[in-house]
Amino acid sequence: MVQNVDLLIIGGGASGMFAALGARDALRKSLVPDHVFTITLLERNVRAGAKLRISGGGKCNVTHEGEPGDLLLKGFFDKAEQRFLKHSLYSFTNRDLLFLLDRYGVKTAARPDGKIFPVSERAVDILKAFEAMLLDSRIDMVYSCRVSALKSDAGQLTVDSSRGLFSSSAVILAVGGVSYASTGTTGDGLAFARKLGHSVTDPSAALAPVVTKKTPPIDLAGISLRSVTLFVSAAHERRERRGDVLITHRGITGPAVLSLSRQIAMLFRKYRSAELFIDLFPDHAPLELQERLLLHARKNGTQMVRKFLQSAPIAPLPGSFESFPYGTIPTALVPFIMQHADLDPDVRWSELKREERKSLLDVLKQFPIGVVKAVPLDEGEVSAGGIALKEINPKTMESRLVAGLYCCGELLDYAGEIGGFNLQAAFSTGWTAGKSAAERLAEGKYPTASSSH
Ligand SMILES: Cc1cc2nc3c(=O)[nH]c(=O)nc-3n(C[C@H](O)[C@H](O)[C@H](O)COP(=O)(O)OP(=O)(O)OC[C@H]3O[C@@H](n4cnc5c(N)ncnc54)[C@H](O)[C@@H]3O)c2cc1C
Structure with missing residues (x-):
C-alpha cells in the first residue's frame, strides 16, 4: 500500500x-x-x-x-x-x-x-x-x-x-x-x-585531517605550530592557509589543515601528487628574514644556530624577533630544521657559509611536512x-x-x-x-x- x-x-x-x-x-x-x-x-x-x-x-x-x-x-x-x-x-x-x-x-x-x-x-x-x-x-x-x-x-x-x-x-x-x-x-x-x-x-573531503606518505617522526607527533602558514604545492599550483597546525602520528590536523583540506584534496586528485610545507615566519618576506638572520649572525657569531632556533619566536610580528605572540619554535622541531637545511648540529653563526644561511632561510620559509597520501573523505x-x-x-x-x-x-x-x-x-x-x-x-x-x- x-x-x-x-x-x-x-x-x-x-x-x-x-x-x-x-x-x-x-x-x-x-x-x-x-x-x-x-x-x-x-x-x-x-x-x-x-x-x-x-x-x-x-x-x-x-x-x-x-x-x-x-x-x-x-x-x-x-x-x-x-x-x-x-x-x-x-x-x-x-x-x-x-x-x-x-x-x-x-x-x-x-x-x-x-x-x-x-x-x-x-x-x-x-x-x-x-x-x-x-x-x-x-x-x-x-x-x-x-x-x-x-x-x-x-x-x-x-x-x-x-x-x-x-x-x-x-x-x-x-x-x-x-x-x-x-x-x-x-x-x-x-x-x-x-x-x-x-x-x-x-x-571529496573537506574539513578533514591529512595523511602523509611517510609518517611524521615520532618526536614531532603531538607538537602544535601556532599561526603558521600551511601550503600545498602540486605542479605549478599552490594554495595556502594561515592558522594552527598540529602534527599527528600519521600526518597533520588542526584549524589550518582542516580549512585547507578541501583544496589539498582537489589538487591531490588533479595531479595525483601534492606536497605540504609550513612557513614558520609568515609575516617576514624572505629578504626581510634574510637581513634579520644576517644581523643576528653578526651580533652573535659564537652562538650555536640551534640555540638561537630553540628560543626563536614562531610566526613573529612583522619587523621584529622580539615579540612572541605565538610562543617559540617547538624544541622538538629544531633538529629537523637543522637536518633539512643540511647543517651541522653544532654549527655557530660565524661558521655558517652563505649557501648554508640560504638553506636555513629556505627551510624556515618552507619546512617540508611531507607528500600527501590521502585526505580521508570519511573523516x-x-x-x-x-x-x-x-x-x-x-x-x-x-x-x-x-x-x-x-x-x-x-x-x-x-x-x-x-x-x-x-x-x-x-x-x-x-x-x-x-x-x-x-x-x-x-x-x-x-x-x-x-x-x-
Ligand atoms: C564530527 C563532526 C563535527 C561537526 N561539527 C560541526 C559544528 O560544530 N558546527 C557546524 O556548523 N557543523 C559541524 N559539522 C557539520 C554538520 O554537522 C553538517 O554539515 C550538517 O549536519 C549537515 O546537515 P544535513 O542535514 O545536510 O545532513 P546530516 O545532518 O548529515 O543529515 C542527513 C540525515 O539523512 C539521513 N539519511 C541519509 N540517507 C538516508 C536514507 N537513504 N533514508 C533515510 N534517511 C537518510 C541520515 O541518517 C541523517 O540523519 C560537523 C560534522 C561532523 C561529522
Whole structure:
C-alpha cells in the first residue's frame, strides 16, 4: 500500500528538521490549520540529528555571530557558493535560529572568535530543543526508515523505503553528504539525484585531517605550530592557509589543515601528487628574514644556530624577533630544521657559509611536512561536492529539473569553513525548502494527499 502525504522530507539531520519546521511555520503563517496538511519526515536512524549530536566535539558550534553577509564571506570561500546561499542565509538567519533556541530554553553564547555554542556546551540540549519543536509542529517522524529509491512520474514523486512506499507531490531531499558514514550519510541522495537527471560533483573531503606518505617522526607527533602558514604545492599550483597546525602520528590536523583540506584534496586528485610545507615566519618576506638572520649572525657569531632556533619566536610580528605572540619554535622541531637545511648540529653563526644561511632561510620559509597520501573523505566534518548548484533555484531550493523536488543541506555542492557555518547553511537551506514547498501547498499548487488517493 502506498502512503500518500502532502509533504515528504527524506533525512532527519539539521536541514531535514528545519525543512519540516520551516514548512509548518509557513503553513501556520498562511492560517492553514495543522490537520489540513501532513508533513512526514523519514529518517533511517532510530533518532534524528546523529551528526548534530557529535558536532563541535559534542558541544555543537551551532552557528556563527554576525550579519548574514559576514557569514557568507567568512564561511564560504567560493563565490558561486556565496551567491547560491545568500537568499537562504538572509531568509532564515543565525538570529532566527538563536531566537527559536531561546524560546525552547537553550541559552547560547558567542566566543571571541565568533563561534556560537549552547552555554551548557552540550549538543544534546540543542537536539532535545529541536525534537520539542518538531513535536509542537506536528511533524510525523518515521524512524528506522531507509529510503532506497526516489522516482518522479507525472508530477508525483514516489519513495521506496524499508517502511514501504510513500507518495507525494512535494519531496524535500535532505540526506546530507558522505562523510562520517556511520552517522547515516552514505551518499544515497547523490545516487537518487543522479537517477533523476541531476549533475553531481563527485564528493571529496573537506574539513578533514591529512595523511602523509611517510609518517611524521615520532618526536614531532603531538607538537602544535601556532599561526603558521600551511601550503600545498602540486605542479605549478599552490594554495595556502594561515592558522594552527598540529602534527599527528600519521600526518597533520588542526584549524589550518582542516580549512585547507578541501583544496589539498582537489589538487591531490588533479595531479595525483601534492606536497605540504609550513612557513614558520609568515609575516617576514624572505629578504626581510634574510637581513634579520644576517644581523643576528653578526651580533652573535659564537652562538650555536640551534640555540638561537630553540628560543626563536614562531610566526613573529612583522619587523621584529622580539615579540612572541605565538610562543617559540617547538624544541622538538629544531633538529629537523637543522637536518633539512643540511647543517651541522653544532654549527655557530660565524661558521655558517652563505649557501648554508640560504638553506636555513629556505627551510624556515618552507619546512617540508611531507607528500600527501590521502585526505580521508570519511573523516571530514563535511564533504565537498554534491548536487550542482545551478540546477537548484536558490530562492526556493526547488530542483530546476524535477517538479516538486526540493534539495537542501550538505547534499548540495557547497562546503563551509569550521565555525558553525555548515550547520547554519543546513538550517537556512532546509528552512527555505520547507517554506517554499509549504507556500505552494497552501496556494493549492500541489494536489493534496487526500485528493491523490
Ligand atoms: C564530527 C563532526 C563535527 C561537526 N561539527 C560541526 C559544528 O560544530 N558546527 C557546524 O556548523 N557543523 C559541524 N559539522 C557539520 C554538520 O554537522 C553538517 O554539515 C550538517 O549536519 C549537515 O546537515 P544535513 O542535514 O545536510 O545532513 P546530516 O545532518 O548529515 O543529515 C542527513 C540525515 O539523512 C539521513 N539519511 C541519509 N540517507 C538516508 C536514507 N537513504 N533514508 C533515510 N534517511 C537518510 C541520515 O541518517 C541523517 O540523519 C560537523 C560534522 C561532523 C561529522
